[in-house]
Amino acid sequence: MNPLLQLDNIRSVLIRQEETIIFALVERAQFRVNARVYRPGGIAIPEFEGSFVDFLLHGTEALHAKVRRYQSPDEHPFTDNLPPPLLEAIDHGSPLARNTININARIKALYEETIVPEICAAGDDEQYGSTAVCDVACLQALSKRIHYGKFVAESKFRSDPATYGTAVKAGDAEQLLKLVTDLAVEEKLCARVRRKAAAYGQDLTEPSGEYKIEPEFVAELYRDHIIPLTKDVEVAYLLQHPVSE
Amino acid sequence: MNPLLQLDNIRSVLIRQEETIIFALVERAQFRVNARVYRPGGIAIPEFEGSFVDFLLHGTEALHAKVRRYQSPDEHPFTDNLPPPLLEAIDHGSPLARNTININARIKALYEETIVPEICAAGDDEQYGSTAVCDVACLQALSKRIHYGKFVAESKFRSDPATYGTAVKAGDAEQLLKLVTDLAVEEKLCARVRRKAAAYGQDLTEPSGEYKIEPEFVAELYRDHIIPLTKDVEVAYLLQHPVSE
Numbered sequence: 489m490n491p492l493l494q495l496d497n498i499r500s501v502l503i504r505q506e507e508t509i510i511f512a513l514v515e516r517a518q519f520r521v522n523a524r525v526y527r528p529g530g531i532a533i534p535e536f537e538g539s540f541v542d543f544l545l546h547g548t549e550a551l552h553a554k555v556r557r558y559q560s561p562d563e564h565p566f567t568d569n570l571p572p573p574l575l576e577a578i579d580h581g582s583p584l585a586r587n588t589i590n591i592n593a594r595i596k597a598l599y600e601e602t603i604v605p606e607i608c609a610a611g612d613d614e615q616y617g618s619t620a621v622c623d624v625a626c627l628q629a630l631s632k633r634i635h636y637g638k639f640v641a642e643s644k645f646r647s648d649p650a651t652y653g654t655a656v657k658a659g660d661a662e663q664l665l666k667l668v669t670d671l672a673v674e675e676k677l678c679a680r681v682r683r684k685a686a687a688y689g690q691d692l693t694e695p696s697g698e699y700k701i702e703p704e705f706v707a708e709l710y711r712d713h714i715i716p717l718t719k720d721v722e723v724a725y726l727l728q729h730p731v732s733e
Numbered sequence: 734m735n736p737l738l739q740l741d742n743i744r745s746v747l748i749r750q751e752e753t754i755i756f757a758l759v760e761r762a763q764f765r766v767n768a769r770v771y772r773p774g775g776i777a778i779p780e781f782e783g784s785f786v787d788f789l790l791h792g793t794e795a796l797h798a799k800v801r802r803y804q805s806p807d808e809h810p811f812t813d814n815l816p817p818p819l820l821e822a823i824d825h826g827s828p829l830a831r832n833t834i835n836i837n838a839r840i841k842a843l844y845e846e847t848i849v850p851e852i853c854a855a856g857d858d859e860q861y862g863s864t865a866v867c868d869v870a871c872l873q874a875l876s877k878r879i880h881y882g883k884f885v886a887e888s889k890f891r892s893d894p895a896t897y898g899t900a901v902k903a904g905d906a907e908q909l910l911k912l913v914t915d916l917a918v919e920e921k922l923c924a925r926v927r928r929k930a931a932a933y934g935q936d937l938t939e940p941s942g943e944y945k946i947e948p949e950f951v952a953e954l955y956r957d958h959i960i961p962l963t964k965d966v967e968v969a970y971l972l973q974h975p976v977s978e
Contacts, residue, residue, distance in 0.1 A: 680937065
């Protein structure tokens with residue numbers, strides 16, 4: 489089997505992404521909410537409609553598109569009108585079925601409306617540039633993790649094409665959601681993420697016992713949002729999956 | 734006094750930057766050395782001379798320049814030919830004396846030649862895009878920390894203008910280096926950085942006791958490179974400092 493689809497490999501990629509997400513959140517948490525950066529026109533940029541974060545996000549994605557980031561099956565842009573790659577296309581030999589799933593709009597709303605107000609102190613410190621750079625890192629990390637559900641789903645489909653195929657042919661999203669759910673794994677994951685957030689977010693400067701972000705919030709973020717969104721990606725992906733007649 | 738020059742504030746900025754640097758290094762360490770990304774032409778980019786990292790670095794800095802990053806006295810670009818800001822200039826009211834110090838070329842050499850081979854496994858995993866994105870984050874974090882020496886130096890100068898003024902007038906770099914050196918503070922800093930690297934770089938997935946980067950290396954990096962380079966910035970800055978006759 490393609491190593492990208494071996495469950496052990498997928499698992500270690502997802503586990504490593506926990507660090508990336510927690511680091512990015514801890515970095516963002518050093519600045520205040522700075523709501524202006526999320527409001528279209530909050531910081532007026534000539535000839536650009538959208539928020540300050542949209543501007544940085546589009547600019548970053550345009551740059552990364554030039555070096556082929558979004559040709560990779562595990563990368564999904566938040567913005568449109570990206571330039572073509574400067575480098576020759578390489579055939580990544582995607583192990584995924586052709587699909588059109590990109591739920592970044594939901595991820596962005598979750599991030600701006602739920603995560604930022606939770607991890608950042610209220611108010612405005614005028615650190616707009618640093619804030620938006622952190623936002624881009626957080627959004628990219630969350631998007632990569634959640635869309636990795638496509639690899640999880642493909643792997644699961646291949647491990648039991650008969651059962652999955654039946655649910656796919658019936659268009660039975662509810663059954664697919666049941667099939668991809670493993671509560672024991674999810675609980676273990678949340679416990680691990682809580683441990684990691686406690687270790688990486690602790691204040692080691694003074695023995696204050698304070699956390700830069702609450703470990704419990706990170707566990708809840710996974711339980712209530714990241715895991716369900718990942719499973720939404722899995723189900724949506726499976727519903728588009730070709731099945732043999 | 735301008736709050737940017739109060740030693741307590743400077744100290745807390747520098748301490749918080751330790752997290753940013755360690756997180757960035759841990760993130761980079763998940764990929765192999767990937768020497769190709771540092772070699773000019775190692776990955777051919779049409780109409781661009783320089784390495785793949787240079788391309789990403791210039792593109793990122795061009796984007797950030799548009800939103801005024803390099804108008805801030807604590808930010809220093811690695812690359813030239815950056816576009817003017819799209820946003821109106823704001824007077825940051827820099828508390829620094831006018832100066833031309835930018836040692837990013839030395840920082841980049843340190844990073845590519847010493848840091849990457851130390852923290853990354855040898856070889857090539859073809860993760861060039863992810864690698865270069867991490868490189869940009871590491872370089873920006875190191876540059877910001879080291880050039881913060883300008884604020885340290887200005888604060889010290891103002892705390893004792895007579896002593897510093899005499900050394901500046903004499904162009905006595907050796908004496909200035911002595912004046913800005915505090916070995917007790919440096920030792921405390923290295924111990925703290927070692928503790929932080931141990932906490933943030935530990936592998937919490939398995940109780941393996943392994944580190945993603947060696948805490949001792951991070952302490953040495955500060956002792957042998959980051960602190961000396963910061964002091965070089967301090968001395969160079971002071972040598973350009975105006976003194977009353």
